[in-house]
Amino acid sequence: MRKFLKSLALIAAAFACFGMQTLASSVTETETFTNTYSSYQEAVPIPDFYRGKMRLSGEAIGCGSFQNPRDLFVDDNGYLYICDTGNDRIVILDDQYTLVSVIEELVYETTGETTTLSRPNGLFVNGDQIIVADTESERILYCDRDGKIVKEVLRPDHSQFSGDTLFLPTKVLVDQQGNLYAQCEGFYQGLVMFDENGEFLSFFGSESVFASVEVQLQYFWQQIMSQEQKDQTSRYVPTEIKTMTIDRNGYIYTIAQQHSTLGVKNEIDNIRKLNTKGKDILVNKMPEAAYAAFKSAATSLNMVDIVVDEQGFITIVDSSAGKVMYFDKEMNLLAMFGSIGYDLNEYQLPVAVDCFESDLYVLDQTTNTVSVLQRTEFGETVCNAVSAYHDGNFADTIGPWNDVIGQSANYEFAYSYLGNAYLSQGEYEKARDCFALGRDSRGYNEAYKHLRTEGVRDILLYVVPAAAAVIVAVVIVCVVIKKRKSR
Template sequence: MRRDNTKEKGDDMSGLKKLIAAAGAGAILVSGLAANVSAVESYDPYSYDRWGDAVASQVGYTAEYFVDGQSINGLAEVIEAMDGFNAEKASWQELLGLKEPADMYVSADDLMYIADKGNNRILVTDLDFNLVNYMDTFHYNGEELTLKKPEGVFVDQYTGYIYVCDTENSRVLKSDKDGNVDRIFEKPVSEIYSQDLTFNPKKVAVDKAGNVYIVVKSVTKGSVMYDINGEFLGFFGANRVEATSEIIANAFWNTISTESQRARSTKTTPVGFSNFDIDDEGFIYTVTESSDVKTDTVKKLNPKGQNILSAITADDVTFGDISPAYYSIYTKESALTDIDIGPNGEMNILDFAHGRIFQYDKLANLMFVMGGTGEQLGTFRSATAIESHDNMLYVLDSRKNSITVFKRTAFGEIVTKATNLYNDGYYEESYEPWLTVIKYDGNYRRAYIGIGNALLNAEQYKDAMKYFKISISRVRYNRAYEGYRGQVLEKYFTPAILIIIIVCVAVKVLKTLSRKGIITFPWQRRRGA
């Protein structure tokens, strides 16, 4: 049953209070008591504190192994059985591995689709990387079609249709699993789609209604949108133009310029997003790779194309690294190249510039940071795509020509459990998991907030204040303080009033008795003498 701060507490609260009493205030700063939950990583896991400074953290996922083309069971047998196969030729050797893979997708039936760009094919494997299907030719109205540098792949969970961005052939193919093409999406013929623009699709997604969304390299107005019948509908989800000082200045001068001057001035256009994913509810999440843009780097779009994620974050969240990396001759900002939405709404965001994976919960709170640039397992040279399934993450590297498989650690499991309970409103139930998180990692700020909210919901306001103070959560601290002040007033107000009433009554009675001469006070006797 979902609960909030306004609901009455039942018998389950007694158990929570016992836990609170047993834990004591000393548990607040317990850290490092648990053994490291993962093997030694080839990068330093970290998180961010309230001030945006990086702090050491436990790792949420650990790299288990990587898969290249030679590791895909059954691929070599398929290649070697092809007509004309010659193991001594480089062109055939390339087919035995991956070559500049550009995208991948895990379907609803647990199959991995890999857009092997350099080899002009789609490889389909199970999640143990056994080859299930090899797609390099397609059939449409009796014609055989081949791929040229495919950069995107998507599988409709409702129909099973496979959508392939046949990038350098300027089209998207809608095909069944046997390679029979049902429809081809090509450059729209429309007044609102400039015919001067090329049509090089690089990513594709499909919603519940069968509407098709295509990210095209030359288009900055959002994704190109088609209906289920292949009719061009327009553009969807364009990014806003960031209000930089240069843009504000240009806008001012345009108000006082002549028409000819405005025609010669530089036009301001939004940056097109680089990738997207669609969740189980039909919301489309987009990422923008440009390191020069801070607005709309991550969006959650409703069917109207409105960013509802901004209502949660209020544009205060920095996705990716909060601070850029400074090197001797240049500065490197995060460049978000892909996004994957997990089953609980968690956002797995891939940073191409730093080779890092940032996992956020559905409310855009940072959970884990993994990865880095390098040659070791768990690091990347050109991180291109990310997918998730259950407690696993899969990251595609187009330069290493491999897929790295990450598995959630024990620390990651307990953080995920606590986060999901907390975000679903089960604050009391999240208390014990959050306490365990702190035992693993005393720097994990969200755990202190979670514990504080559990205590707040249990009306343990004084203890809640301690945790909110540690997490530097002023709004929550003030809320707990108001509750604690109310408890103090409630506790002492009635006795204080009773004492005042008793004193007033006593004084009045004594005055009456004195006036009647029944009792005499010492100062009255001295006065009479």
């Protein structure tokens, strides 16, 4: 018995050692766990894509601690605007992260009256104008950096906002024409759209109701119900939009609230890219198997903010697992990093994200800080290659992609992109091999199609003359034999 227990203890000790060893190695290899999803249905570790550079807190900046900040914005000059919701103020930093001003008290330009913000939830900067969603005062304010109010947008004169319906703007943005879009709390008709003078225009980009079994059943019953019964049934309405952003081409990206009914729709299906008609035009070219793997991982995510940078890279933050997801414009998940914690690369409750050049800014509502993330060399190589590819310089991307593969052989998108680059250069065999390694069946199909056509063309070059020659020979022989016979 002793012996048995001893051996049991030995096995347990071996397991413990093994566990500790793996723990130690994972700490030394990379500072953060950055991964992407491969078609092997699993998370694949890759070199760091972004790394935390510094963390800005209110005390360090010199304006006193932030309190539950909800939104941040970085303008074209790198100035940082933080919507400090709990303190009812807006903090502005310059590109060196030094304090420029704090807007606490606002003055109407026309009348000279003063006013304060009350729980502002979102802000947007358009040139010199700061647009603030002053949520609990039920208004949207246009002001400048000194706090001078230029324009005020109040509850629109529309039947949807009649009676006791509150107008609670939480997120705002302004498009290139100067139209204002606001997302209001508890409002499912989409974004509320105002023209540049603050006049109500329409509702924009409402979600559609997902036709789940439940919804269809209710539709069936409503066909045979009386009007009184109909009035008593609950209505299925589209889900609310959580957050939105606008890219340099004027497309508005929105993320909608998760559907509660049956959970049929996945969190990533809630990301939309809307054109001016409010139609979803998001392209998703992630290889099927990798997409499936990511999708199953994304069920537990809660995507809270989205930003699209100059080159079209899409960044999304998730508040439930502290993840930052970095997509290219075709929704290939280039990298996913971050987690819950107190490290420089970890967050407690990320609520907002914005970018300037290649830096990312993540606002953490619990620790009341802004994390500044810097792209690593690896990330820089990948991003340059991706944007060169999308600009159409396919030949230029071959070198960088080979570089990337040299640094991270398991990075499937690199093979996929490299295959596409070879494909555009007409090097179909190389392209096919790359697609095979990247397990991109769609790309493989393209390369294979070309190779097959070429192969058939090469063979036909010999087969057709040969067949013609054989036919002619047979005919001649037949004719000769016939003639000899008839003689």
